[in-house]
Amino acid sequence: MNKTMLASALLCGSALAMTGCQTVEGQMQTGNPLSQPTLKSTIHTVNGDKKEVGQVFLRPVDEGVQVYGKLMNLQPGQTVSLHIHETGSCADMGKAAGGHFNPDNKPHSNPDDMNGHAGDLPNLTANDNGVATINFVNKKISAAEAGKYSVNRLAFIVHGGTDDYTSQPAGNAGDRVACGIIETM
Numbered sequence: 001m002n003k004t005m006l007a008s009a010l011l012c013g014s015a016l017a018m019t020g021c022q023t024v025e026g027q028m029q030t031g032n033p034l035s036q037p038t039l040k041s042t043i044h045t046v047n048g049d050k051k052e053v054g055q056v057f058l059r060p061v062d063e064g065v066q067v068y069g070k071l072m073n074l075q076p077g078q079t080v081s082l083h084i085h086e087t088g089s090c091a092d093m094g095k096a097a098g099g100h101f102n103p104d105n106k107p108h109s110n111p112d113d114m115n116g117h118a119g120d121l122p123n124l125t126a127n128d129n130g131v132a133t134i135n136f137v138n139k140k141i142s143a144a145e146a147g148k149y150s151v152n153r154l155a156f157i158v159h160g161g162t163d164d165y166t167s168q169p170a171g172n173a174g175d176r177v178a179c180g181i182i183e184t185m
């Protein structure tokens with residue numbers, strides 16, 4: 001952890017310290033102000049240099065689990081796709097993460113479809129600085145430490161292309177470009 005990250009962690013480590021906190025965690029929380037993230041993933045490229053490209057947090061909210069964070073170092077305007085995959089491993093260029101998290105054996109769909117994969121999430125488009133944000137409430141997963149719908153110890157996969165929310169089994173989203181294990185805070 002570098003010094004900047006450490007300072008952010010200290011500033012944002014408690015609900016009482018949110019004022020003035022400029023990290024993604026502070027900027028994007030909505031509602032339930034006392035509900036802190038329970039899970040977090042630091043995402044790295046799957047190729048040789050394993051560069052860090054972002055962080056995603058998960059916290060329980062009334063409607064489900066808020067998934068929020070940023071991916072950096074994308075091409076300006078690039079749309080990528082993000083899913084929760086079923087195995088908590090980023091080995092073998094991310095292939096070890098397996099397929100989409102799908103505890104109820106549903107088809108792949110758009111992330112708002114309750115009949116789709118629990119691990120389906122919306123596409124992200126990078127801004128002029130190559131930064132893409134996600135802020136989505138997933139109603140099909142749990143941010144608890146364990147359980148059928150818990151995503152603890154599973155993996156985020158970033159694909160280089162756009163998820164069409166239709167093609168099976170994974171939306172024709174393209175190569176796996178980055179990956180992060182989901183872990184307890």
Ligand SMILES: [Cu+2]
Pocket residue numbers: 082083084085100157159170173
């Ligand atoms: Cu995927």
